[in-house]
Amino acid sequence: MPSTAKYAVIVAGGSGQRMGSKIPKQFLEMRGRPILMHTLQTFHDFPEKIKLVLVLPQPYIAKWKQLCRYYNFSIPVTLQAGGKSRFESVKKGLEIISGEGLVAIHDGVRPLVDHPLIRRSFQTAQKYNSAVATIPLKNSLRQITDTGSKSVERSQFRLVQTPQTFNLSLIKQAYGVREQAEFTDDASVWEAAGHPVTLYHGSEKNLKVTTIHDLAIAEMLLSFK
Amino acid sequence: MPSTAKYAVIVAGGSGQRMGSKIPKQFLEMRGRPILMHTLQTFHDFPEKIKLVLVLPQPYIAKWKQLCRYYNFSIPVTLQAGGKSRFESVKKGLEIISGEGLVAIHDGVRPLVDHPLIRRSFQTAQKYNSAVATIPLKNSLRQITDTGSKSVERSQFRLVQTPQTFNLSLIKQAYGVREQAEFTDDASVWEAAGHPVTLYHGSEKNLKVTTIHDLAIAEMLLSFK
Numbered sequence: 001m002p003s004t005a006k007y008a009v010i011v012a013g014g015s016g017q018r019m020g021s022k023i024p025k026q027f028l029e030m031r032g033r034p035i036l037m038h039t040l041q042t043f044h045d046f047p048e049k050i051k052l053v054l055v056l057p058q059p060y061i062a063k064w065k066q067l068c069r070y071y072n073f074s075i076p077v078t079l080q081a082g083g084k085s086r087f088e089s090v091k092k093g094l095e096i097i098s099g100e101g102l103v104a105i106h107d108g109v110r111p112l113v114d115h116p117l118i119r120r121s122f123q124t125a126q127k128y129n130s131a132v133a134t135i136p137l138k139n140s141l142r143q144i145t146d147t148g149s150k151s152v153e154r155s156q157f158r159l160v161q162t163p164q165t166f167n168l169s170l171i172k173q174a175y176g177v178r179e180q181a182e183f184t185d186d187a188s189v190w191e192a193a194g195h196p197v198t199l200y201h202g203s204e205k206n207l208k209v210t211t212i213h214d215l216a217i218a219e220m221l222l223s224f225k
Numbered sequence: 226m227p228s229t230a231k232y233a234v235i236v237a238g239g240s241g242q243r244m245g246s247k248i249p250k251q252f253l254e255m256r257g258r259p260i261l262m263h264t265l266q267t268f269h270d271f272p273e274k275i276k277l278v279l280v281l282p283q284p285y286i287a288k289w290k291q292l293c294r295y296y297n298f299s300i301p302v303t304l305q306a307g308g309k310s311r312f313e314s315v316k317k318g319l320e321i322i323s324g325e326g327l328v329a330i331h332d333g334v335r336p337l338v339d340h341p342l343i344r345r346s347f348q349t350a351q352k353y354n355s356a357v358a359t360i361p362l363k364n365s366l367r368q369i370t371d372t373g374s375k376s377v378e379r380s381q382f383r384l385v386q387t388p389q390t391f392n393l394s395l396i397k398q399a400y401g402v403r404e405q406a407e408f409t410d411d412a413s414v415w416e417a418a419g420h421p422v423t424l425y426h427g428s429e430k431n432l433k434v435t436t437i438h439d440l441a442i443a444e445m446l447l448s449f450k
């Protein structure tokens with residue numbers, strides 16, 4: 001894919017409330033530097049050039065710049081202030097990208113993303129216009145019903161991760177709508193625009209750091225990376 | 226619940242193939258002793274007496290006895306040879322329990338089960354005859370369809386764990402059927418017998434150790450226990 005421009009929108013909108021920490025979770029330190037820096041570094045180090053957009057809540061932008069100085073983190077990243085929801089933040093991140101190509105949308109708090117994953121993501125999207133990372137479920141699954149719950153066949157379901165990578169102009173069009181309650185990720189926005197969603201195999205260790213346990217796990221798994 | 230007899234059937238049927246190890250995963254060492262010993266110890270140490278049944282594949286029973294001598298592990302456990310499937314193994318584990326009471330069925334490779342979880346499990350089953358540990362999903366969920374996949378509302382689903390605790394005589398009756406493909410856990414067997422399934426809140430860290438990464442994570446989380 002030498003001629004296709006590659007972008008990544010890294011969304012780091014969390015306020016840290018869920019972690020029970022005053023520091024937003026994307027800024028928490030893991031092996032000596034904030035989670036978010038690990039994520040950005042991995043995209044930056046990908047053998048093919050990926051232009052990076054980082055979406056942060058407006059109140060954290062100054063703090064981020066301060067952290068970059070403190071940790072001597074100087075990779076080129078376009079900063080963008082986020083919106084009230086993940087949907088709004090991704091939309092704003094996409095809006096500042098001009099041109100054509102492919103864009104990987106990735107949660108800032110998934111610092112264990114690796115190059116094979118990024119490669120699969122871009123290769124799949126190059127071919128099918130969309131590429132959504134998923135993994136099978138290891139536990140049984142039950143569905144909540146009006147009267148209680150029922151057993152469902154877990155092999156018919158997939159857990160969704162990021163990167164979710166798309167044809168840039170098509171995903172921008174897809175995000176040109178008003179937010180809906182069912183928009184829990186980029187795939188659901190893409191799907192609502194009438195496009196088929198192509199899945200690719202994610203990674204068990206590509207976890208989303210949302211609790212202090214996750215942070216400890218991520219820190220440990222980093223040694224396997 | 227002073228008068229209710231309590232049992233636990235610990236199912237450890239794995240052959241270790243998935244872990245890529247010649248040692249079955251329940252025997253792998255975590256903080257100085259096999260995973261399975263951590264699981265049994267936690268049930269044994271519960272403040273109210275729980276009679277333990279351990280279901281192991283027949284070929285591993287001699288090995289287990291050898292491990293017990295080696296690690297000086299001497300808590301009272303009734304050993305039972307398992308069957309070809311999890312269903313068969315649980316069934317055989319239940320069959321050797323006589324009397325009335327409540328029985329917690331638990332995966333041997335969930336060594337991070339703790340007393341609050343066991344307590345909730347027995348208390349819920351005491352009241353409702355069934356108690357199935359579940360946790361909400363942290364990732365988006367997609368359902369595989371004939372034409373691809375579709376986004377589904379993750380809040381309508383729960384990931385199922387163990388312990389799954391039941392009225393002993395009713396679950397024995399429920400297991401008195403032929404195995405069906407949809408029997409992925411005890412709740413699905415219970416449900417097929419026409420009983421309502423009561424859910425209780427499991428624990429994020431009550432993970433099932435099925436990969437070498439899980440083992441490392443479990444080992445680390447043990448320090449939070």
